[in-house]
Amino acid sequence: xxxxxxxxxxxxxxxxxxxxxxxxxxxxxxxxxxxxxxxxxxxxxxxxxxxxxxxxxxxxxxxxxxxxxxxxxxxxxxxxxxxxxxxxxxxxxxxxxxxxxxxxxxxxxxxxxxxxxxxxxxxxxxxxxxxxxxxxxxxxxxxxxxxxxxxxxxxxxxxxxxxxxxxxxxxxxxxxxxxxxxxxxxxxxxxxxxxxxxxxxxxxxxxxxxxxxxxxxxxxxxxxxxxxxxxxxxxxxxxxx
Amino acid sequence: xxxxxxxxxxxxxxxxxxxxxxxxxxxxxxxxxxxxxxxxxxxxxxxxxxxxxxxxxxxxxxxxxxxxxxxxxxxxxxxxxxxxxxxxxxxxxxxxxxxxxxxxxxxxxxxxxxxxxxxxxxxxxxxxxxxxxxxxxxxxxxxxxxxxxxxxxxxxxxxxxxxxxxxxxxxxxxxxxxxxxxxxxxxxxxxxxxxxxxxxxxxxxxxxxxxxxxxxxxxxxxxxxxxxxxxxxxxxxxxxx
Numbered sequence: 001x002x003x004x005x006x007x008x009x010x011x012x013x014x015x016x017x018x019x020x021x022x023x024x025x026x027x028x029x030x031x032x033x034x035x036x037x038x039x040x041x042x043x044x045x046x047x048x049x050x051x052x053x054x055x056x057x058x059x060x061x062x063x064x065x066x067x068x069x070x071x072x073x074x075x076x077x078x079x080x081x082x083x084x085x086x087x088x089x090x091x092x093x094x095x096x097x098x099x100x101x102x103x104x105x106x107x108x109x110x111x112x113x114x115x116x117x118x119x120x121x122x123x124x125x126x127x128x129x130x131x132x133x134x135x136x137x138x139x140x141x142x143x144x145x146x147x148x149x150x151x152x153x154x155x156x157x158x159x160x161x162x163x164x165x166x167x168x169x170x171x172x173x174x175x176x177x178x179x180x181x182x183x184x185x186x187x188x189x190x191x192x193x194x195x196x197x198x199x200x201x202x203x204x205x206x207x208x209x210x211x212x213x214x215x216x217x218x219x220x221x222x223x224x225x226x227x228x229x230x231x232x233x234x235x236x237x238x239x240x241x
Numbered sequence: 242x243x244x245x246x247x248x249x250x251x252x253x254x255x256x257x258x259x260x261x262x263x264x265x266x267x268x269x270x271x272x273x274x275x276x277x278x279x280x281x282x283x284x285x286x287x288x289x290x291x292x293x294x295x296x297x298x299x300x301x302x303x304x305x306x307x308x309x310x311x312x313x314x315x316x317x318x319x320x321x322x323x324x325x326x327x328x329x330x331x332x333x334x335x336x337x338x339x340x341x342x343x344x345x346x347x348x349x350x351x352x353x354x355x356x357x358x359x360x361x362x363x364x365x366x367x368x369x370x371x372x373x374x375x376x377x378x379x380x381x382x383x384x385x386x387x388x389x390x391x392x393x394x395x396x397x398x399x400x401x402x403x404x405x406x407x408x409x410x411x412x413x414x415x416x417x418x419x420x421x422x423x424x425x426x427x428x429x430x431x432x433x434x435x436x437x438x439x440x441x442x443x444x445x446x447x448x449x450x451x452x453x454x455x456x457x458x459x460x461x462x463x464x465x466x467x468x469x470x471x472x473x474x475x476x477x478x479x480x481x482x
Contacts, residue, residue, distance in 0.1 A: 217340075224465045225340070229473055
């Protein structure tokens with residue numbers, strides 16, 4: 001069944017008027033008609049059944065029915081990722097949604113060339129991926145910041161799994177016995193981190209340096225592998241939570 | 242330094258004449274000149290230094306210098322993957338090279354719509370990814386076969402990690418204590434496996450059904466996550482050899 005994210009509050013009987021793009025998708029692309037059922041979520045109120053009550057190509061109206069699942073929130077995991085080429089960054093955001101990150105924080109490092117990201121577009125990609133992957137809480141895409149500034153104000157109690165291309169213990173060994181709670185994963189730019197950045201990271205108490213195997217990984221692969229290992233070791237893939 | 246795969250035998254002093262496409266890449270794109278050094282590998286003879294001795298845009302010639310590393314062979318892992326859309330299959334092949342699979346076996350399942358793959362193009366993608374990821378043994382891309390036929394002749398002693406969307410133990414729990422040796426990973430089509438296929442797989446002694454977490458993953462994400470967990474649990478990311 002189609003899952004659609006809407007910004008509106010969701011409650012039984014509430015009327016929902018999706019915007020023009022969503023209306024076109026539902027009626028012209030997915031060919032829904034009056035009486036068709038879809039699933040709605042808004043990141044706050046859980047997942048609801050809704051029925052199409054007006055089916056014009058430009059204006060679709062829905063009425064919210066019953067609650068399917070109450071709101072669930074995934075692990076408190078931030079993916080901190082150096083700004084990489086647009087296509088690769090979009091892939092990383094899509095995969096962060098599939099793999100259960102709570103938010104994506106793009107960062108500028110010393111070896112990052114790009115200095116901006118289209119946050120609105122990345123947020124739209126995250127929402128679409130959340131619709132398809134079945135989660136109720138699309139990851140939030142944060143405005144890019146400088147890595148040094150992010151580390152200056154690093155949140156107390158949030159651990160940081162640092163994917164260190166210059167070496168470290170295997171990620172599963174490093175994560176063994178570590179619990180859940182607030183975490184972040186740091187993925188560097190294609191050219192790697194600068195030695196001063198590496199030294200600073202290694203000196204921080206919150207930081208857990210890990211290795212992602214013997215081969216050189218592209219940034220998107222490293223991000224997916226790191227999120228997978230984190231979820232499998234301490235996140236919601238453990239079957240213990 | 243540039244790494245180039247060549248089909249030729251490699252030994253000190255051997256002359257190498259890359260084809261027109263590789264020559265153009267080295268001279269016109271990477272701007273190598275006479276005296277420039279690159280690394281060569283062929284999947285059999287290890288990794289070698291080589292020096293440019295002729296630098297015409299259409300015809301580059303190299304002479305092999307000294308051995309850098311003797312031939313290394315990665316784990317004996319076959320990625321068995323249902324034929325999915327071309328772009329996604331190309332991504333999967335690229336990631337199989339980065340994540341150390343020995344070969345990729347495309348399969349036709351009951352819910353697979355496609356019935357062919359451009360094996361030559363996929364092999365070229367695997368070689369290019371091997372050049373960039375630093376490995377000496379590009380994965381071999383096999384001709385597509387029907388899943389049922391592959392299972393009929395399943396190789397004795399090769400275990401099969403079956404990523405079962407209908408449920409199973411967490412992959413890390415299932416892999417705990419399992420050793421290396423010949424393995425395969427099976428990734429299904431976007432629409433999932435047919436119930437009869439699932440029943441057959443679950444009934445095979447070689448098969449280890451595993452779950453990849455609570456969210457729905459696209460085929461490329463599932464392939465990357467599965468290879469990552471396998472490498473981290475029993476492959477060459479364990480740090481145990």
